[in-house]
Amino acid sequence: MAILGFEITGYQIAFVVLAGITLGSAALVVLMPNIMRAALFLGLTLLGVAGLYVLMNAAFLAAVQVMIYVGAVTTMIILAIFLSHRLMQVGFAQAIHNPVFAFAAAGVMFIFLFITVANSLWVRDICAPGPANTDVGVHAVANALLQPYVFPFELASVVLLVALVGAVVIAKEDRPGEP
Amino acid sequence: MNHSAYGIPISWFLTVGALLFCIGLFGMMVRRSAIGMLISIELMLNAANLNLVAFGSYLRQPTIAGQVFAIFVITLAAAEAAIGLAIIINIYRLELHIEADKITSMKL
Amino acid sequence: MLAKDFLAVGVFIIVGIVFVAVTLIASYLFRPYNPSGEKLRTYECGEIPLGPAWLQFRVGYYVYALIFLIFDVEAAFIFPWAAALLGFSRTKTLAVLGIIDMVIFVGVLALGLVYAWKKGVLEWK
Numbered sequence: 001m002a003i004l005g006f007e008i009t010g011y012q013i014a015f016v017v018l019a020g021i022t023l024g025s026a027a028l029v030v031l032m033p034n035i036m037r038a039a040l041f042l043g044l045t046l047l048g049v050a051g052l053y054v055l056m057n058a059a060f061l062a063a064v065q066v067m068i069y070v071g072a073v074t075t076m077i078i079l080a081i082f083l084s085h086r087l088m089q090v091g092f093a094q095a096i097h098n099p100v101f102a103f104a105a106a107g108v109m110f111i112f113l114f115i116t117v118a119n120s121l122w123v124r125d126i127c128a129p130g131p132a133n134t135d136v137g138v139h140a141v142a143n144a145l146l147q148p149y150v151f152p153f154e155l156a157s158v159v160l161l162v163a164l165v166g167a168v169v170i171a172k173e174d175r176p177g178e179p
Numbered sequence: 180m181n182h183s184a185y186g187i188p189i190s191w192f193l194t195v196g197a198l199l200f201c202i203g204l205f206g207m208m209v210r211r212s213a214i215g216m217l218i219s220i221e222l223m224l225n226a227a228n229l230n231l232v233a234f235g236s237y238l239r240q241p242t243i244a245g246q247v248f249a250i251f252v253i254t255l256a257a258a259e260a261a262i263g264l265a266i267i268i269n270i271y272r273l274e275l276h277i278e279a280d281k282i283t284s285m286k287l
Numbered sequence: 288m289l290a291k292d293f294l295a296v297g298v299f300i301i302v303g304i305v306f307v308a309v310t311l312i313a314s315y316l317f318r319p320y321n322p323s324g325e326k327l328r329t330y331e332c333g334e335i336p337l338g339p340a341w342l343q344f345r346v347g348y349y350v351y352a353l354i355f356l357i358f359d360v361e362a363a364f365i366f367p368w369a370a371a372l373l374g375f376s377r378t379k380t381l382a383v384l385g386i387i388d389m390v391i392f393v394g395v396l397a398l399g400l401v402y403a404w405k406k407g408v409l410e411w412k
Contacts (some may be wrong), residue, residue, distance in 0.1 A: 004397075008390030011185035011290065014297065019195045021345050026199055026222055030206030035215055042218050049199075049225050053363070054293050055185070056236040061246045064363045068253050070360040072352075073221065073260045079352045080264040081214055084271035095211065102208035106201040117190050127189045127234070132241030133289070141250070144243045153364070153388065154255050157395040163258035164357045167265040168408055169286065171349050173273035179360035250363070257360045261353050269344060281402070 015055055022048030033095040036081055043074040056131045060138050192233040200226035213267045213277040216258065224256050351409040354400070361396050365389065 023042040032038040045068040051063040115122065145153045199222055206219030233243040235245015271277050273284045329336045364375050372382065403409055 007186075009186040010234040011187055014290075015191060016186050016251060022195065023198055023202065023209055026193055026202045026220065028336070029218060029222065030202055030209065035218075038215065040240050042221060044339065045199075045222065049184075049229060052195065052229060053232055054296075055187065055290050056192065057231055057289050058246050058249075059231050059289075060367065061249055062233060064250055068356075068360055068363055069225075071223075072356040073257055076260055076264055076352050076356055077214065077218060077221075079349060080268055083211075083349055084214065084244060084267050095215070096209045097211050099205075099209050100227075106205040109204055110197055110201040113200070114194060117193040121263065123189060123193070126239060126279060127237040128239050129188060130185045131187075131236040131290075132238075134352040136287065138367045138370040139241060139374055141246060142242045142367035143374075144247045145250075146371070146381075146388055149247055151249060154324055154391055154395075156251060156364070157361075159191050159258050160357050160360055161395050161399045163261045164353065164396075165402050167261045167353050168350060168403050168406060170262070170269050171346060171353070172406065172408055253363075254360050259355055261356055264348070265353070268349060272346070 011055060015052070018048050018051040018055065021045075022052065031096065035085060035095070036078070039077045039081055042077065043070050046070045046074065057133070060141050141159060188236040189233055192229060192237075196226045196229040196233070198226075199223075199229065209277045211280060213270070213279050213282075214264070216279060217263050217267070221256060221260070224252060228252050347408070347411075350403065354403060354409075355397065357399065362391070364392065 021044055025048065026042040027047055028041040029038045030043060046065060049067040050062040050070070053059075053065060180219060185228070202274060203219045203222030203226060206222060207216055210216050210219060212253055230246050231245045233245075235242050235248075267277050303317055368385065
């Protein structure tokens, strides 16, 4: 399809929409004074990232992203906000600390990263013009998890066990009935 | 392995990743509440994941390793969120606030 | 699945957003609007609500969310394994190794569940 003389593919439109959702809601995540709304926009950002994974033909990863990040991590964060914020309504100045300096620092960081991305020859040398067109679905991930990456896979369960035990120890209610 | 011509070069994804990372960095610096900082860390981890998956998928010899690494990063992020939020809740119970600048109960 | 197979998902999302937006805007245009204190109160199944809903909750809920998170991650690992196990049955050693891997994985996480159970954090007091 051609718009204003430019040849535009549907994938490019999808990319722009998804990137816009991701970055726009990410900006709201860091700028919302109300931390509860910030957490909800975090969920939208993570959904946008899942959409970008789909555009890179990584559908299984997108499903994992929705399941773990959107479904569980965001839920945990919202619950932790319920547990730790007595006053939700705070002003911008109370929640956001020194935004000008932080913006300058993050902006400098972005300029460096952008120059690296835009100018580096090795990215052009080693990368193809499009994502891999093979169906790198569930089977490929499972084969990778069970053959070359079996040791990290088992270690992941140990990490999760330690996280579970540690968090239970830390968060356990000492006296029942007391908040 | 053949590659699809979507008209989206890898630099687009890398730029989105860089922007997301810088937004997370900004949030990390401006937020006072510990949960706000944790949320910003999640943004930065997602930016890193985006780069991993982009390279895994766009290499001339595409590799599944990018996606597998991203799954491990997501796992570690989940563990980190579990522990971090538990610590934050405990600090709240001790001090009745979670402003990172003012937390003193971790001092010896 | 490739990205083009998700066109239906995209259409679904757009239709969902449009449907909700049209419904809300239509009801906004056609409804009468004369609020009073009773009408604006939060609806809590007919009970009169006590205090605002944004208040502090008991920490006991956190442990449930925590265990949900950990086993959600576990499910994300089990799913590709289960989908690929049939493919492994071509070679017997691979299938057996795959099953052993997953037994270790689930076993380690089951230890965590047993720990939480023994600590009594799963009891609803």
